[in-house]
Amino acid sequence: MTTPTTTSAPAEPGTAPVRRPYESYVYAYPHKTAYRPLADRPALGELWAGRSKDALALYAHIPFCEVRCGFCNLFTRIGAPDGLTGAYLDALERQARAVRDALAADGADVRFAAAAFGGGTPTFLTAAELSRLCDIAEHTMGADLRAVPLSVEASPATATADRLSVLADRGTTRLSLGVQSFVDAEARSAVRPQKRAEVEAALGRIRDAAIPVLNIDLIYGIDGQSEDTWRASLEAALAWRPEELYLYPLYVRPLTGLGRLPEPLSDAAWDSRRLALYRYGRDLLLDAGYTQVSMRMFRRSGAPESSAGDHACQTDGMVGLGCGARSYTPDLHYSFDYAVDMRQIRTIVDDYVERTGADFARADHGRRMDGDEARRRHLLQSLLQAEGMPVAAYTARFGTGPWDDFPAELAEFAARGWLADDTAAPGALRLTPEGLAHSDAVGPALFSPAVRAAMAAYERK
Numbered sequence: 437m438t439t440p441t442t443t444s445a446p447a448e449p450g451t452a453p454v455r456r457p458y459e460s461y462v463y464a465y466p467h468k469t470a471y472r473p474l475a476d477r478p479a480l481g482e483l484w485a486g487r488s489k490d491a492l493a494l495y496a497h498i499p500f501c502e503v504r505c506g507f508c509n510l511f512t513r514i515g516a517p518d519g520l521t522g523a524y525l526d527a528l529e530r531q532a533r534a535v536r537d538a539l540a541a542d543g544a545d546v547r548f549a550a551a552a553f554g555g556g557t558p559t560f561l562t563a564a565e566l567s568r569l570c571d572i573a574e575h576t577m578g579a580d581l582r583a584v585p586l587s588v589e590a591s592p593a594t595a596t597a598d599r600l601s602v603l604a605d606r607g608t609t610r611l612s613l614g615v616q617s618f619v620d621a622e623a624r625s626a627v628r629p630q631k632r633a634e635v636e637a638a639l640g641r642i643r644d645a646a647i648p649v650l651n652i653d654l655i656y657g658i659d660g661q662s663e664d665t666w667r668a669s670l671e672a673a674l675a676w677r678p679e680e681l682y683l684y685p686l687y688v689r690p691l692t693g694l695g696r697l698p699e700p701l702s703d704a705a706w707d708s709r710r711l712a713l714y715r716y717g718r719d720l721l722l723d724a725g726y727t728q729v730s731m732r733m734f735r736r737s738g739a740p741e742s743s744a745g746d747h748a749c750q751t752d753g754m755v756g757l758g759c760g761a762r763s764y765t766p767d768l769h770y771s772f773d774y775a776v777d778m779r780q781i782r783t784i785v786d787d788y789v790e791r792t793g794a795d796f797a798r799a800d801h802g803r804r805m806d807g808d809e810a811r812r813r814h815l816l817q818s819l820l821q822a823e824g825m826p827v828a829a830y831t832a833r834f835g836t837g838p839w840d841d842f843p844a845e846l847a848e849f850a851a852r853g854w855l856a857d858d859t860a861a862p863g864a865l866r867l868t869p870e871g872l873a874h875s876d877a878v879g880p881a882l883f884s885p886a887v888r889a890a891m892a893a894y895e896r897k
Contacts, residue, residue, distance in 0.1 A: 455877040457707055458685055462820065462879030465813045466803050466887045468762065468774040469894035477798040480538035483765050484753075489539055491549040491747045494579045496528065496569060497758030498553065499785055500560040502593055512556040512760070513781050521561055523789045524758075525568055531757055532576040534796035539755070548579035548755075549747035552587040556760065559594035563602045570606040577757070582607035585742055589614065592630055592638035600645035610649040610680075610742040611642055618672035619665045622658045626686070632672070639676050649679040649742045656713035657686035657706065666713050670720055679739035682732045683717045685710045685876070714873060728822050731875035750814045751833070759788035763799075766810070770802030780897045807834070809884060811841050815865075816882050820875050824856070824866025838865055845881055854878060 460467075500521065501512045516524075539546045551573060561569060573579045587610040588603055595613060603611065617623050618632050642650055652673045656666055673681060718728065726734040735742075756763040762771035772788060775781050805813070811834055818825030831837050839846055846865075849855045854871030871878060883891075 455874070455881065456704070457711055457874050458687065458876045459880040461685075461687060461876055462816060464762070465816050465879075465883070466769065466809065467891060468771060470887045470890040471769070471771060471774065471801045471803050472890070474770070474799055474802050477800060478768070479798055480535060481541035481797070483768055483770075483799060484539050485542045486544075487753060487765055489544055489546045489753065491547065491752045492539075493747055493749070493752065493754040494548045494551040494573060494577060495754060495756045495758075495761050496551075496553045496558075496573060497756065497761035498555040498558040498561060498569070499524075499758065499760050499781070500555065501557045502560060502591065513778065513785055516560075520785075520789070521565055524785070525561075525565060525572070527789045527791055528569070528757055529572050529576060530791070530793045531796040532572050534793045535755060535757065536577055538797060546578060548577070548584060549752070550585050550587075550743065551579050551581055554587075554589050557591050557594055558588055559590040559596075559599050559603075561599075563596075563598040566599055566602045567606070570602070572757075574606075577755075585609045587612060587742065590638075590642075592635045595638040595641055597641050597644070600641055600647070604645045604647050608647050609740075610651060611645075611647045612651040612653065612680075612682075613638065613642065614653045615669075615673065616653060616655040616684075617658060617661075617665075618669040619661075622661055622665060622669075625659050625661075626655065643676065648740050650676065651680035651682060651742075652676070652678045653682045653684060654717075655684045655686050656717060657710040661713070663713065663716055666716060667720065670717055674721075674724055677736065679736050680742060681721060681726065681734045683714065683721075683734070684732055685714065711873065718869075718873075728872070730821050731872045750817050759784055767805055768799065768802050769805060770799035773801055775897045777897055803887075803890075808841075809887070810834075811836075812882050812884055815842065816879055819865060819867060819882075820879060822867070822872060824864040826864055828863060830865075842882065848881070849878060 499512045500516050501514055536546075553569065558569070559566070570581060574581055584607075586606075586608045588608050589612045590599075591614050595611075600611070613635075615635050616626055616628055618635060620630075620632055623630050639650075639652075654669055654673060714731075718734075721734045722728065725737045727737060729735055753766075754762070754764045756771065759772045760774075762769060773784050775784055814830060814833065815825065815838055818830075825838070827837060834841070846855065849867075849871065852871075852874075854867055854874060856866045856868050856871075867875070867878065
C-alpha cells in the first residue's frame with residue numbers, strides 16, 4: 437500500500453505538468469486515504485442487493501508479520517501475543533457469516549471466481565490455522581478453492597513444508613514469495629533481515645510443494661544497489677524459472693522505517709536510477725522469454741494463467757474479509773479503518789477481534805463511487821495493463837469514449853509518447869513501452885480532483 441503524494445512541479449502556461457516517474461503505485465482506486473467514516477453505516481445486505489454476484493473475488497487479509505521491512509506501509513502488526521491469531525480467525529469467521537448472509541439476502545446466486553490470501557503474511561499462521569482459514573473461505577463463504585485460482589503471499593521464513601503442504605492440498609494455484617533481493621547487503625539496507633541461503637531453501641520447498649505458479653517479488657532502487665547487484669538478483673530468481681516475476685520500484689513512504697531516516701531517498705537522481713534499473717530488468721526478462729503484463733508483472737512464456745478468466749476487476753465485485761481488506765460494489769468501496777503506525781494498527785486489530793457478528797453486517801469506512809469515478813477506475817485498471825483497454829468495452833459500459841471523458845489527460849499522455857497509435861493496437865487504448873515505464877505517473881494523473889483533495893486532507897496515523 438502507498439500513501440501517494442503529489443510531486444509534480446507547476447507547469448508553464450499551456451504545457452503539461454512535469455511528472456516524476458514515481459509519483460505513486462496505483463494498485464487500487466480510490467486509495468484508502470480517500471476513504472472516510474460512513475455516518476449511515478449502510479447495511480451490507482442493502483449494498484449488495486440486486487448486484488451481480490456470479491463472478492466475485494474473495495480476499496482474506498491476515499495482518500501479521502514476523503518483521504516489518506523498512507519500505508513497508510502495509511496494514512500489518514509484528515508478531516502476535518498468545519491466542520491473538522486464533523481470536524483473529526474467530527472474528528474472521530464471524531465476519532464471513534455476516535457477509536455471506538448479506539450477499540445471499542436477495543436470493544441471488546453467489547459465486548466466487550477467484551480467491552486470494554494476503555496481508556501481512558498469511559503464512560505467519562500455523563499450518564492448522566491456514567487449514568482453518570481455508571475452511572472459512574470454503575465452508576462459510578462458499579468459495580470452491582480447488583476450482584478457482586487461489587493466490588497466497590508468503591515470506592521465506594514462513595514458507596515451511598507443513599504450511600506449503602496445507603496450501604497445496606487446499607488448491608493454491610499461485611504462491612508469491614517476497615524476496616526483494618538475493619544480495620544480503622541489500623536486504624539489510626531495505627531493513628529486511630534475511631539471508632540468501634534462507635531464501636533459496638524456501639524456494640526449494642515451494643517447488644517441492646508443486647504449486648503451479650511461483651511468483652518472486654524483487655525491488656529495484658535500494659540504497660547501494662548497482663546494475664551488477666540488480667543483475668545478480670534477477671539471475672538468481674531466473675535460476676528457479678518462476679512462472680511470474682514482479683519488479684517493484686522502492687518507495688520511501690511516511691511512517692515506515694526508511695521514511696524515518698534523516699535523509700530518505702527522494703530526488704530526481706534516484707528517479708533516474710530507478711528508471712535505468714527498471715529498463716535493465718525489463719529487457720533482461722524479455723530476453724529470457726518472459727512477457728510483460730504490466731509495469732511490474734512479467735510472466736514466463738507458456739506458464740499457466742494465474743488469474744480468473746471470468747472475473748474482471750473493472751466490473752465485477754470483490755468481497756474482503758479481515759481488518760485490512762476492502763470490498764467493492766458498483767456504488768461503494770468500503771473497508772475498516774486504515775493506519776500505518778504500529779500502535780494504531782494494533783488498536784484496529786484489537787477492535788476487529790472484539791466485534792460481534794452484527795458489527796460486521798454494516799460498512800464502516802469507504803468512499804461512494806459515482807459515474808465519473810467509475811470511468812476513472814475502469815480506465816486506470818485497464819490502461820496500466822500492457823494489453824491496454826478495448827475501447828468498445830468502455831463505450832458499451834458508459835455510452836461515451838475515453839477521449840470524450842478524458843481529453844486533456846490522454847492528450848498529455850500522447851504528447852509524451854506514452855500512448856501507442858491505433859495501428860499498433862487496433863481498437864485498444866494502450867501504453868507504449870515508455871508509457872508502461874511511467875505507469876506510476878500515468879495512474880495518479882487520472883485521479884479525480886475530489887479524490888486528490890481527500891487524500892491530501894487525510895491525517896496519517
